[in-house]
Amino acid sequence: MTGADAVWFANLATMQPGxxxxxxxxxxxLAVLDGRILWAGAAAELPQPLVTPATGIHDHPGCWxxxxxxxxxxxxxxxxxxxAEFEARLAGDSYEAAARRGGGILSTVQATRAATxxxxxxxxxxxxxxxxxxxxxxxxxxxxxxxxxxSELKMLRAARAxxxxxxxxxRTTLLAAHAVPPEFAGGADAYVDHILGDMxxxxxxxxxxxxxxxxxxxxxxxxxxxxxLFASAAALGLPVKLHADQLTEGGGAALAAAFGALxxxxxxxxxxxxxxxxxxAGTVAVLLPGAYATVGARQPPPxxxxxxxxxPIAIATDCNPGSSPMCxxxxxxxxxxxxxxxxxxxxxxxxxxxAARAxxxxxxxGTLQPGRAAEFAVWRIGHPRELAYWMGGLSPLxxxxxxx
Ligand code: NIG
Ligand code: FE
Numbered sequence: 001m002t003g004a005d006a007v008w009f010a011n012l013a014t015m016q017p018g019x020x021x022x023x024x025x026x027x028x029x030l031a032v033l034d035g036r037i038l039w040a041g042a043a044a045e046l047p048q049p050l051v052t053p054a055t056g057i058h059d060h061p062g063c064w065x066x067x068x069x070x071x072x073x074x075x076x077x078x079x080x081x082x083x084a085e086f087e088a089r090l091a092g093d094s095y096e097a098a099a100r101r102g103g104g105i106l107s108t109v110q111a112t113r114a115a116t117x118x119x120x121x122x123x124x125x126x127x128x129x130x131x132x133x134x135x136x137x138x139x140x141x142x143x144x145x146x147x148x149x150x151s152e153l154k155m156l157r158a159a160r161a162x163x164x165x166x167x168x169x170x171r172t173t174l175l176a177a178h179a180v181p182p183e184f185a186g187g188a189d190a191y192v193d194h195i196l197g198d199m200x201x202x203x204x205x206x207x208x209x210x211x212x213x214x215x216x217x218x219x220x221x222x223x224x225x226x227x228x229l230f231a232s233a234a235a236l237g238l239p240v241k242l243h244a245d246q247l248t249e250g251g252g253a254a255l256a257a258a259f260g261a262l263x264x265x266x267x268x269x270x271x272x273x274x275x276x277x278x279x280x281a282g283t284v285a286v287l288l289p290g291a292y293a294t295v296g297a298r299q300p301p302p303x304x305x306x307x308x309x310x311x312p313i314a315i316a317t318d319c320n321p322g323s324s325p326m327c328x329x330x331x332x333x334x335x336x337x338x339x340x341x342x343x344x345x346x347x348x349x350x351x352x353x354x355a356a357r358a359x360x361x362x363x364x365x366g367t368l369q370p371g372r373a374a375e376f377a378v379w380r381i382g383h384p385r386e387l388a389y390w391m392g393g394l395s396p397l398x399x400x401x402x403x404x
Contacts, residue, residue, distance in 0.1 A: 002033060002038075003033075003049065003050055003051065003052030003054060003055055004031035004032055004033050004038050004039070004050045004051065004052075004055050005032055005033050005034065005054075005055065005056065006031070006032045006055060006056040006057070006058060007029055007030065007031045007032070007046065007050065007051060007055055007056070007057055007058070008029065008030040008031075008032070008058045008060065008065060008376075008378070009027075009028070009029050009043055009057070009058065009059045009060060009061070010028065010030075010059075010060040010061070010062075010063040010064060010065045010378060011024065011025065011026050011027065011028055011062070011063065011064045011065070012024065012025040012028035012030060012040060012064070012065050012368055013064055013065070013066045013067075013348065013368075013384040014028075014040055014067075014367055014368040014369060015066065015067055015348065015349055015352045015353045015366065015367045015368065016353075016367045016368065016369050017353075021345055022345055022348065022384045023367070023368070024384070025040070025041060025042055026042075027042060027043050027044070028040065028041060028042055028043055028065070029041065029042070029043040029046040030065055030368060030374075030376065031046065031050045032374040032400070035373060035374050036370075036371060036372065036373060036374055037368060037369060037370050037371065037372050037373070037374050038050065038370060039370055040368045040369055040370065058378075058398075060378050060397065062380075062382075063378055063379060063380050063381070063397065064378075064379045064381055064383075064384055065368065065376050065377070065378050065379075066135075066348065066352060066368075066376065066377055066379065066384060066387070067352040067353070067356075067365065067366050067367055067368055067372075067375060067376055067377075068135060068136070068137035068138070068352075068365070068375040068376055068377050068399055068400070068401065069134060069135045069136040069137070069138075069329050069330075069351045069352060069355075069377065070136065070137075070138040070139075070351060070352060070355035070356055070359070070361075070365065070366060071131055071136050071138070071139045071140065071316050071317050071319075071329045071351070071355070072138075072140050072263070072286060072314050072316045072355040072356075072358040072359050073140055073142075073241075073263075073265050073286050073288060073314075073316035073317070073318050073358075074131075074139055074140055074141055074142065074316065074317055074318065074319040074320070075141070075142050075144060075145070075175075075318070075319060075320035075321075076124050076127050076128060076131075076139065076141045076159070076162075076319050077112075077120050077121075077123075077124045077141055077143075077145075077155050077158045077159050077162070078108050078111070078112050078120070078123070078124075078145045078320065078321050079108065079110075079111030079112040079113075079114060079115040079119070079120065079123060079145070080107070080108055080110070080111025080112070080321060081321050081325070082103075082104075082107065082108065082321045082322050082325075085098050085103060085104070085107075085322065086294070086325075089295070089296060094296075095247070095295040095296075095322070095323065096218075096219050096247060099179075099219045100219060102182075104179075104322055105144075105145070105178055105179040105322060106179055106181075106182065108145045108320075108321050108322060109145050109146070109147050109151075109179070109181065111145075112145035112146055112151060112155065113146060113148070113151045116154075117154045117157055117158050117161070120154065120155065120158040121158045121161050121162055121165070124158065124159075124162055125162065125165075127319060127327045128162050128166060129166075130327035130328060131317070131319070131327055131328070131329060132166065132168065132399075133395055134328055134329050134330045134392070134394070134395070134396075135330075135377035135379075135395070135396040135399050136168075136329055137168050137169065137375050137377075137399060137401050138168065138169040138170075138171070138355075138356070138359070138361065138365060138375070139163070139168065139169070139170050139171070140170075140171045140172075140173055140210075140211075140316075140359055141159035141162070141170055141171070141172055141173070142172075142173040142174075142175040142178075142213055143155040143156050143159075143172070143173070143174055143175050143176060143178075143203075144175030144176065144177075144178030144179075144213075144215075145178070146176075147176060147178065147179065147180075147181035148181060148183070149194075149198055149199050149202060152174065152176050152199055152203065153199075153202060153203060153206065153208065156172045156174070156203060156206075156208035156209070157206075157208065159172045160172060160208065167401060168401060169361075169365075171210040171211070171359050171361075172208055172209060172210050173209070173210060173211045173212065173213045173241060174199070174200065174203050174208075174209045174211070174212050174213065175212075175213040175214070175215070176195045176199045176200075177191075177192065177195060177213070177214035177215060177220070177221050177225070177226070177229055178213075178214075178215050178220070179215065179220055180220075180221075188221060188222070188225055189225065192221070192225045192228055192229060195229060196228070196229065196232045200212070200232065200233070200236070204236060204238070209238060210238075210239075210359075210360075211238060211239045211240060211241050211262060211359075211360070212229065212230070212233040212238050212239075212240050212241070213240070213241045213242065213243065214226045214229055214230075214240075214242055214243065215243040216242055216243065216244055216250055216252045216255065217243070217246060217247055217248065217250060217252075218247070218248055218250065219247070220243075223250065223251055223252075223255050226242065226252075226255060227255060227258075227259075230255075230259040230261075231259075233259075234259060234260075239261070239262045239360055240256070240259050240260075240261045240262070241256070241261055241262050241263045241264070241265065241286075241358070242255065242256040242261055242263075242264050242265065243265055243266055244256050244264040244265060244266060244267055244270065244274075245264075245266060245267050245268060245269040245270040245271075245274065246265075246266035246267070246268055246269070246291070247268075247269070247295075247297075248269055249269040249270070249271055250269075251271070251274065252264060252267075252270070252274070253267060253270040253271065253274025253275060253277065253278050253283075254271070254273055254274040254277045254278075256278065256281075256283055257274070257277035257278045257280065257281035257283050258277065258281075260281050260282075260283070261281070261283045262283070262284060262357075262358055262359065262360050263283060263284040263285070263286045263314065263358040264278060264283050264284075264285060264286070265285075265286035265287075265288060265316075265318075266286075266287075266288055266291065266301070267285055267286075267287065267301045267302070267306075268292065268297055268299050268300065268301050269299065270285075270301065270302055272302075272305060275302060275305050275306060275309050275311060276309055278306075278309075278311050279309035279310050279311045282312075283311070284311070284312045284313070284314050284354055284357050284358040285301070285306050285311050285312065285313050285314070286314045286315070286316055286355075286358050287301050287303075287313060287314070287315050287316075287336055287340060287342070287350070288315070288316055288317075288318040288324060288332075289315065289332055289335035289336045289339050289340060290317055290318050290319075290323075290324035290325075290326035290331075290332055290335065291318045291320075291323040291324040292335075292339060292340075293335060293339065294323050294324050294325070294326075295323050300339060300340050300341075301340060303340050303341060303342065312354045312357055312358075313342070313346055313349075313350050313354055314350045314351070314354040314355040314357070314358045315329075315332050315333060315336045315342070315347060315350035315351055315355070316329070316332060316351075316355065316358075317329055317331075317332045318332075328392040328393075329351050330387060330388075330390065330392045330393070330394055331391055331392035332351070333347040333348070333350070333351055333387060333388045334347075334388055334389070334390065334391045334392065336350065336388075337388050342388075344384070344385035344387070344388035344389065345384075345385070347387070347388040348384055348385075348387055348388065352366045352367065353366040353367050354366075374400050375399075375400060375401055376399070376400050377396035377398070377399045377400075378396055378397045378398045378399075379394065379396050379397065380397055381394070
Protein backbone atom coordinates (compact mmCIF):
# COMPACT_ATOMS: atom_id res chain seq x y z
CA MET A 1 0.00 0.00 0.00
CA THR A 2 1.37 3.43 -1.00
CA GLY A 3 1.74 6.05 1.71
CA ALA A 4 -0.49 9.12 1.58
CA ASP A 5 0.79 12.60 0.70
CA ALA A 6 -1.32 13.99 3.54
CA VAL A 7 -3.75 12.87 6.20
CA TRP A 8 -6.34 15.22 7.66
CA PHE A 9 -7.82 14.48 11.07
CA ALA A 10 -11.25 15.97 11.93
CA ASN A 11 -14.90 14.96 11.95
CA LEU A 12 -16.00 14.12 8.41
CA ALA A 13 -19.28 14.95 6.67
CA THR A 14 -18.56 12.62 3.77
CA MET A 15 -22.05 13.15 2.22
CA GLN A 16 -21.68 9.60 0.96
CA PRO A 17 -25.10 7.93 0.66
CA GLY A 18 -25.72 4.94 2.91
CA UNK A 19 -23.45 6.29 5.66
CA UNK A 20 -26.16 7.89 7.83
CA UNK A 21 -26.90 11.58 8.32
CA UNK A 22 -24.35 13.73 6.46
CA UNK A 23 -22.37 10.50 5.87
CA UNK A 24 -20.79 11.60 9.13
CA UNK A 25 -17.71 10.03 10.67
CA UNK A 26 -16.80 11.39 14.10
CA UNK A 27 -13.05 11.67 14.72
CA UNK A 28 -12.29 10.80 11.15
CA UNK A 29 -9.26 10.73 8.91
CA LEU A 30 -9.00 11.67 5.26
CA ALA A 31 -5.95 10.41 3.38
CA VAL A 32 -4.94 12.08 0.12
CA LEU A 33 -2.59 10.92 -2.63
CA ASP A 34 -1.83 12.74 -5.88
CA GLY A 35 -4.82 15.03 -5.52
CA ARG A 36 -7.31 12.20 -4.93
CA ILE A 37 -8.92 10.81 -1.83
CA LEU A 38 -7.18 7.58 -0.97
CA TRP A 39 -9.09 6.68 2.17
CA ALA A 40 -11.83 8.21 4.40
CA GLY A 41 -13.09 6.78 7.67
CA ALA A 42 -12.63 6.66 11.42
CA ALA A 43 -9.15 7.74 12.50
CA ALA A 44 -8.93 4.68 14.72
CA GLU A 45 -9.24 2.50 11.62
CA LEU A 46 -6.77 4.36 9.41
CA PRO A 47 -4.50 1.71 7.84
CA GLN A 48 -1.07 2.37 9.36
CA PRO A 49 0.93 1.90 6.12
CA LEU A 50 -0.79 5.05 4.74
CA VAL A 51 1.23 7.19 7.14
CA THR A 52 4.91 7.39 6.26
CA PRO A 53 7.58 9.86 7.41
CA ALA A 54 6.81 11.84 4.23
CA THR A 55 3.08 12.15 4.96
CA GLY A 56 1.90 15.62 5.96
CA ILE A 57 -0.30 15.50 9.05
CA HIS A 58 -3.08 18.07 9.49
CA ASP A 59 -4.83 17.80 12.82
CA HIS A 60 -8.06 19.75 13.33
CA PRO A 61 -9.68 18.25 16.41
CA GLY A 62 -13.37 19.09 16.77
CA CYS A 63 -13.57 20.68 13.30
CA TRP A 64 -15.56 19.30 10.38
CA UNK A 65 -14.41 18.47 6.87
CA UNK A 66 -16.99 18.60 4.08
CA UNK A 67 -16.63 18.24 0.34
CA UNK A 68 -15.65 21.60 -1.20
CA UNK A 69 -18.83 23.42 -2.19
CA UNK A 70 -20.18 23.52 -5.75
CA UNK A 71 -22.27 26.35 -7.19
CA UNK A 72 -24.01 24.54 -10.05
CA UNK A 73 -26.01 27.45 -11.55
CA UNK A 74 -24.59 30.95 -12.00
CA UNK A 75 -24.59 33.77 -14.51
CA UNK A 76 -21.46 35.20 -12.92
CA UNK A 77 -20.12 36.95 -16.02
CA UNK A 78 -22.06 40.06 -16.99
CA UNK A 79 -21.78 43.82 -17.50
CA UNK A 80 -23.73 46.48 -15.61
CA UNK A 81 -26.24 46.01 -12.81
CA UNK A 82 -30.01 46.28 -12.46
CA UNK A 83 -30.68 47.96 -9.12
CA ALA A 84 -33.17 50.35 -10.76
CA GLU A 85 -35.22 47.33 -11.83
CA PHE A 86 -35.06 46.02 -8.26
CA GLU A 87 -36.31 49.34 -6.96
CA ALA A 88 -39.13 49.47 -9.54
CA ARG A 89 -40.21 45.95 -8.58
CA LEU A 90 -40.42 46.97 -4.94
CA ALA A 91 -42.72 49.78 -6.07
CA GLY A 92 -45.02 47.29 -7.81
CA ASP A 93 -43.44 46.47 -11.19
CA SER A 94 -43.02 42.80 -12.15
CA TYR A 95 -40.03 40.85 -13.51
CA GLU A 96 -42.03 39.84 -16.60
CA ALA A 97 -43.28 43.39 -17.27
CA ALA A 98 -39.71 44.74 -17.22
CA ALA A 99 -38.66 41.99 -19.65
CA ARG A 100 -41.56 42.74 -22.02
CA ARG A 101 -40.58 46.43 -22.10
CA GLY A 102 -37.12 45.41 -23.35
CA GLY A 103 -35.48 45.89 -19.95
CA GLY A 104 -34.61 42.83 -17.88
CA ILE A 105 -32.15 40.44 -19.52
CA LEU A 106 -31.84 42.66 -22.61
CA SER A 107 -30.54 45.59 -20.60
CA THR A 108 -27.75 43.36 -19.28
CA VAL A 109 -27.13 42.22 -22.86
CA GLN A 110 -26.39 45.81 -23.84
CA ALA A 111 -23.90 46.27 -21.02
CA THR A 112 -22.28 42.89 -21.64
CA ARG A 113 -21.87 43.48 -25.37
CA ALA A 114 -20.20 46.81 -24.61
CA ALA A 115 -17.57 45.21 -22.35
CA THR A 116 -14.35 43.56 -23.52
CA UNK A 117 -13.43 40.05 -22.38
CA UNK A 118 -10.87 41.53 -19.97
CA UNK A 119 -13.49 43.89 -18.56
CA UNK A 120 -15.93 41.04 -18.04
CA UNK A 121 -13.23 39.09 -16.18
CA UNK A 122 -12.47 42.12 -14.01
CA UNK A 123 -16.18 42.63 -13.20
CA UNK A 124 -16.74 38.96 -12.35
CA UNK A 125 -13.54 38.53 -10.32
CA UNK A 126 -14.85 39.98 -7.02
CA UNK A 127 -18.07 37.99 -7.36
CA UNK A 128 -16.11 34.80 -7.86
CA UNK A 129 -13.87 35.61 -4.90
CA UNK A 130 -16.91 36.00 -2.67
CA UNK A 131 -18.12 32.57 -3.78
CA UNK A 132 -14.69 31.08 -3.11
CA UNK A 133 -14.65 32.62 0.37
CA UNK A 134 -17.61 30.32 1.16
CA UNK A 135 -15.54 27.23 0.33
CA UNK A 136 -16.74 26.89 -3.28
CA UNK A 137 -14.25 25.27 -5.69
CA UNK A 138 -16.48 24.29 -8.62
CA UNK A 139 -18.60 26.92 -10.36
CA UNK A 140 -20.89 26.61 -13.35
CA UNK A 141 -21.01 29.81 -15.40
CA UNK A 142 -23.53 30.40 -18.17
CA UNK A 143 -23.35 32.64 -21.19
CA UNK A 144 -26.64 34.27 -22.19
CA UNK A 145 -26.01 38.01 -21.97
CA UNK A 146 -24.21 38.20 -25.30
CA UNK A 147 -26.83 36.70 -27.62
CA UNK A 148 -24.56 37.20 -30.63
CA UNK A 149 -21.84 34.88 -31.82
CA UNK A 150 -18.98 37.15 -30.74
CA SER A 151 -20.46 38.15 -27.40
CA GLU A 152 -21.49 34.64 -26.37
CA LEU A 153 -17.97 33.39 -27.12
CA LYS A 154 -16.54 36.37 -25.24
CA MET A 155 -18.58 35.46 -22.15
CA LEU A 156 -17.54 31.81 -22.26
CA ARG A 157 -13.88 32.74 -22.71
CA ALA A 158 -14.12 35.13 -19.76
CA ALA A 159 -15.62 32.35 -17.63
CA ARG A 160 -12.86 29.93 -18.54
CA ALA A 161 -10.21 32.59 -17.90
CA UNK A 162 -11.61 33.13 -14.39
CA UNK A 163 -11.31 29.41 -13.70
CA UNK A 164 -7.69 29.32 -14.85
CA UNK A 165 -6.82 32.46 -12.93
CA UNK A 166 -8.13 31.01 -9.64
CA UNK A 167 -7.11 27.37 -10.14
CA UNK A 168 -10.68 26.15 -9.70
CA UNK A 169 -13.04 24.07 -11.83
CA UNK A 170 -15.34 26.20 -14.00
CA ARG A 171 -17.96 24.45 -16.13
CA THR A 172 -19.29 26.60 -18.93
CA THR A 173 -22.85 26.36 -20.22
CA LEU A 174 -24.05 27.87 -23.48
CA LEU A 175 -27.27 29.75 -22.69
CA ALA A 176 -27.67 31.57 -26.00
CA ALA A 177 -31.39 30.75 -25.72
CA HIS A 178 -31.81 33.09 -22.76
CA ALA A 179 -33.73 35.84 -24.59
CA VAL A 180 -34.40 36.84 -28.18
CA PRO A 181 -31.89 39.59 -29.06
CA PRO A 182 -33.07 42.86 -30.66
CA GLU A 183 -31.71 41.86 -34.11
CA PHE A 184 -34.15 38.93 -34.10
CA ALA A 185 -37.09 40.68 -32.42
CA GLY A 186 -40.26 38.80 -33.29
CA GLY A 187 -38.21 36.01 -34.87
CA ALA A 188 -37.38 33.57 -32.10
CA ASP A 189 -37.31 30.64 -34.55
CA ALA A 190 -34.79 32.35 -36.78
CA TYR A 191 -32.68 33.10 -33.70
CA VAL A 192 -32.78 29.43 -32.67
CA ASP A 193 -31.60 28.59 -36.23
CA HIS A 194 -28.70 30.99 -35.68
CA ILE A 195 -27.81 29.32 -32.38
CA LEU A 196 -27.88 25.88 -33.96
CA GLY A 197 -26.17 26.82 -37.20
CA ASP A 198 -23.52 29.23 -35.96
CA MET A 199 -23.14 29.73 -32.23
CA UNK A 200 -23.19 26.14 -31.01
CA UNK A 201 -20.71 24.85 -33.62
CA UNK A 202 -18.33 27.77 -33.03
CA UNK A 203 -18.43 27.46 -29.23
CA UNK A 204 -17.97 23.73 -29.49
CA UNK A 205 -15.06 24.05 -31.93
CA UNK A 206 -13.32 26.30 -29.43
CA UNK A 207 -13.95 23.79 -26.63
CA UNK A 208 -16.02 26.27 -24.65
CA UNK A 209 -19.21 24.27 -24.02
CA UNK A 210 -19.75 21.74 -21.25
CA UNK A 211 -23.57 21.87 -21.50
CA UNK A 212 -26.43 23.66 -23.24
CA UNK A 213 -29.18 25.52 -21.38
CA UNK A 214 -32.32 27.47 -22.34
CA UNK A 215 -34.93 29.67 -20.68
CA UNK A 216 -38.26 27.98 -21.44
CA UNK A 217 -40.90 30.51 -20.47
CA UNK A 218 -43.72 32.58 -21.94
CA UNK A 219 -41.35 35.59 -22.02
CA UNK A 220 -38.53 33.54 -23.57
CA UNK A 221 -38.51 30.29 -25.62
CA UNK A 222 -41.38 27.91 -26.35
CA UNK A 223 -41.25 24.17 -25.64
CA UNK A 224 -40.93 23.49 -29.39
CA UNK A 225 -37.97 25.88 -29.74
CA UNK A 226 -36.35 24.41 -26.64
CA UNK A 227 -36.84 20.87 -27.96
CA UNK A 228 -35.21 21.81 -31.25
CA LEU A 229 -32.19 23.18 -29.40
CA PHE A 230 -31.96 20.12 -27.15
CA ALA A 231 -32.20 17.70 -30.06
CA SER A 232 -29.19 19.38 -31.68
CA ALA A 233 -27.25 19.41 -28.44
CA ALA A 234 -27.99 15.72 -27.96
CA ALA A 235 -26.84 14.96 -31.51
CA LEU A 236 -23.52 16.61 -30.64
CA GLY A 237 -23.28 14.59 -27.43
CA LEU A 238 -23.71 17.63 -25.20
CA PRO A 239 -25.65 17.42 -21.93
CA VAL A 240 -28.57 19.81 -21.46
CA LYS A 241 -30.04 21.79 -18.55
CA LEU A 242 -33.16 23.95 -18.46
CA HIS A 243 -34.54 27.06 -16.73
CA ALA A 244 -37.90 25.40 -16.24
CA ASP A 245 -41.31 26.38 -14.86
CA GLN A 246 -39.92 29.41 -13.01
CA LEU A 247 -42.74 31.91 -13.56
CA THR A 248 -45.46 29.76 -15.15
CA GLU A 249 -46.18 26.04 -15.67
CA GLY A 250 -44.85 25.46 -19.16
CA GLY A 251 -44.10 21.73 -19.14
CA GLY A 252 -40.42 22.54 -18.61
CA ALA A 253 -39.69 19.79 -16.08
CA ALA A 254 -41.11 17.09 -18.37
CA LEU A 255 -39.33 18.53 -21.39
CA ALA A 256 -35.99 18.53 -19.56
CA ALA A 257 -36.58 14.94 -18.44
CA ALA A 258 -37.52 13.84 -21.98
CA PHE A 259 -34.02 14.87 -23.09
CA GLY A 260 -32.35 13.26 -20.07
CA ALA A 261 -31.29 16.69 -18.84
CA LEU A 262 -28.65 16.85 -16.11
CA UNK A 263 -30.91 19.32 -14.30
CA UNK A 264 -34.10 21.33 -14.44
CA UNK A 265 -33.71 24.56 -12.51
CA UNK A 266 -36.09 26.89 -10.61
CA UNK A 267 -39.24 24.66 -10.87
CA UNK A 268 -41.61 26.79 -8.79
CA UNK A 269 -44.49 25.81 -11.10
CA UNK A 270 -43.37 22.27 -12.02
CA UNK A 271 -46.27 19.85 -12.42
CA UNK A 272 -46.62 16.46 -10.74
CA UNK A 273 -46.19 14.77 -14.12
CA UNK A 274 -43.02 16.78 -14.70
CA UNK A 275 -41.63 15.75 -11.34
CA UNK A 276 -42.39 12.09 -12.01
CA UNK A 277 -40.62 12.35 -15.35
CA UNK A 278 -37.58 13.95 -13.69
CA UNK A 279 -37.41 11.14 -11.13
CA UNK A 280 -37.45 8.56 -13.92
CA ALA A 281 -34.80 10.36 -15.95
CA GLY A 282 -32.52 11.06 -12.96
CA THR A 283 -32.73 14.80 -13.67
CA VAL A 284 -31.59 16.90 -10.70
CA ALA A 285 -33.88 19.68 -9.41
CA VAL A 286 -31.76 22.80 -8.88
CA LEU A 287 -33.53 25.16 -6.50
CA LEU A 288 -32.65 28.85 -6.56
CA PRO A 289 -33.94 30.67 -3.47
CA GLY A 290 -32.15 33.92 -4.37
CA ALA A 291 -34.25 34.26 -7.53
CA TYR A 292 -37.41 33.23 -5.71
CA ALA A 293 -36.88 35.96 -3.11
CA THR A 294 -35.71 38.66 -5.51
CA VAL A 295 -38.49 38.39 -8.11
CA GLY A 296 -41.02 38.35 -5.26
CA ALA A 297 -42.31 34.87 -6.13
CA ARG A 298 -45.24 33.56 -4.15
CA GLN A 299 -45.17 29.86 -4.94
CA PRO A 300 -42.21 27.91 -3.59
CA PRO A 301 -40.95 24.91 -5.58
CA PRO A 302 -42.74 21.62 -4.83
CA UNK A 303 -40.15 20.26 -2.40
CA UNK A 304 -42.46 17.68 -0.81
CA UNK A 305 -43.26 16.17 -4.23
CA UNK A 306 -39.60 16.20 -5.25
CA UNK A 307 -38.78 14.31 -2.06
CA UNK A 308 -41.69 11.92 -2.43
CA UNK A 309 -40.56 10.94 -5.94
CA UNK A 310 -36.88 10.77 -4.99
CA UNK A 311 -35.75 13.59 -7.27
CA PRO A 312 -32.23 14.68 -6.26
CA ILE A 313 -32.24 18.30 -5.04
CA ALA A 314 -29.38 20.76 -5.54
CA ILE A 315 -29.24 24.43 -4.62
CA ALA A 316 -27.31 27.26 -6.25
CA THR A 317 -26.92 31.02 -6.11
CA ASP A 318 -28.15 31.75 -9.69
CA CYS A 319 -25.85 34.77 -9.29
CA ASN A 320 -27.09 37.26 -11.90
CA PRO A 321 -27.87 40.99 -12.03
CA GLY A 322 -31.63 40.66 -12.53
CA SER A 323 -33.22 37.93 -10.47
CA SER A 324 -30.51 36.95 -7.98
CA PRO A 325 -27.72 39.42 -7.22
CA MET A 326 -26.22 36.97 -4.74
CA CYS A 327 -22.63 35.80 -4.37
CA UNK A 328 -22.92 33.51 -1.34
CA UNK A 329 -23.78 29.84 -1.70
CA UNK A 330 -24.01 29.54 2.09
CA UNK A 331 -26.69 32.24 2.09
CA UNK A 332 -28.52 30.32 -0.66
CA UNK A 333 -28.39 27.25 1.59
CA UNK A 334 -29.82 29.19 4.50
CA UNK A 335 -32.62 30.61 2.34
CA UNK A 336 -33.38 27.18 0.86
CA UNK A 337 -34.05 26.02 4.43
CA UNK A 338 -36.03 29.06 5.56
CA UNK A 339 -38.03 29.66 2.37
CA UNK A 340 -38.34 26.14 0.92
CA UNK A 341 -38.11 24.13 4.17
CA UNK A 342 -35.16 22.06 3.05
CA UNK A 343 -33.40 20.36 5.92
CA UNK A 344 -29.85 21.54 6.65
CA UNK A 345 -28.66 18.10 5.52
CA UNK A 346 -30.51 18.44 2.21
CA UNK A 347 -29.02 21.91 1.83
CA UNK A 348 -25.46 20.62 2.31
CA UNK A 349 -26.10 17.69 -0.05
CA UNK A 350 -27.53 20.26 -2.46
CA UNK A 351 -24.29 22.22 -2.65
CA UNK A 352 -21.99 19.16 -2.70
CA UNK A 353 -23.14 15.70 -3.88
CA UNK A 354 -26.28 16.72 -5.79
CA ALA A 355 -24.67 19.85 -7.25
CA ALA A 356 -21.91 17.62 -8.63
CA ARG A 357 -24.58 15.44 -10.19
CA ALA A 358 -26.29 18.48 -11.73
CA UNK A 359 -23.01 19.15 -13.55
CA UNK A 360 -22.33 15.55 -14.56
CA UNK A 361 -19.45 15.42 -12.06
CA UNK A 362 -20.83 12.88 -9.58
CA UNK A 363 -17.90 10.51 -10.11
CA UNK A 364 -15.37 13.30 -9.68
CA UNK A 365 -16.33 15.48 -6.73
CA GLY A 366 -19.06 16.27 -4.17
CA THR A 367 -18.44 13.47 -1.65
CA LEU A 368 -15.51 12.40 0.51
CA GLN A 369 -14.81 8.90 -0.71
CA PRO A 370 -11.86 7.05 -2.20
CA GLY A 371 -11.20 7.87 -5.83
CA ARG A 372 -12.87 11.30 -5.80
CA ALA A 373 -10.80 14.46 -6.22
CA ALA A 374 -9.35 15.72 -2.95
CA GLU A 375 -11.61 18.77 -2.90
CA PHE A 376 -12.69 19.53 0.62
CA ALA A 377 -13.17 22.31 3.13
CA VAL A 378 -12.25 22.37 6.82
CA TRP A 379 -14.68 24.28 9.05
CA ARG A 380 -14.45 25.39 12.66
CA ILE A 381 -18.04 24.42 13.45
CA GLY A 382 -19.65 22.14 16.00
CA HIS A 383 -22.03 20.44 13.57
CA PRO A 384 -22.46 20.42 9.77
CA ARG A 385 -25.97 21.87 10.06
CA GLU A 386 -24.25 25.13 11.01
CA LEU A 387 -23.39 25.65 7.34
CA ALA A 388 -27.10 26.24 6.63
CA TYR A 389 -27.85 27.89 9.96
CA TRP A 390 -25.67 30.98 9.59
CA MET A 391 -27.01 33.44 7.02
CA GLY A 392 -23.76 33.32 5.07
CA GLY A 393 -20.51 34.75 6.37
CA LEU A 394 -18.88 31.52 7.52
CA SER A 395 -15.46 30.92 6.08
CA PRO A 396 -13.60 27.64 6.00
CA LEU A 397 -10.26 27.39 7.78
CA UNK A 398 -8.81 25.75 4.70
CA UNK A 399 -9.99 24.51 1.31
CA UNK A 400 -8.16 21.85 -0.61
CA UNK A 401 -8.47 21.95 -4.34
CA UNK A 402 -7.06 18.60 -5.38
CA UNK A 403 -3.55 18.77 -3.97
CA UNK A 404 -4.23 17.84 -0.34
O1 NIG B 1 -31.99 32.24 -13.73
N1 NIG B 1 -34.68 32.95 -15.58
C1 NIG B 1 -33.89 33.39 -16.39
N2 NIG B 1 -32.61 33.69 -16.18
C2 NIG B 1 -32.06 34.19 -14.98
C3 NIG B 1 -32.35 35.63 -14.80
C4 NIG B 1 -31.62 36.44 -15.73
C5 NIG B 1 -31.81 37.91 -15.58
O2 NIG B 1 -32.89 38.39 -15.12
O3 NIG B 1 -30.85 38.60 -15.95
C6 NIG B 1 -32.47 33.35 -13.80
O4 NIG B 1 -33.23 33.76 -12.92
FE1 FE C 1 -30.45 31.25 -14.02
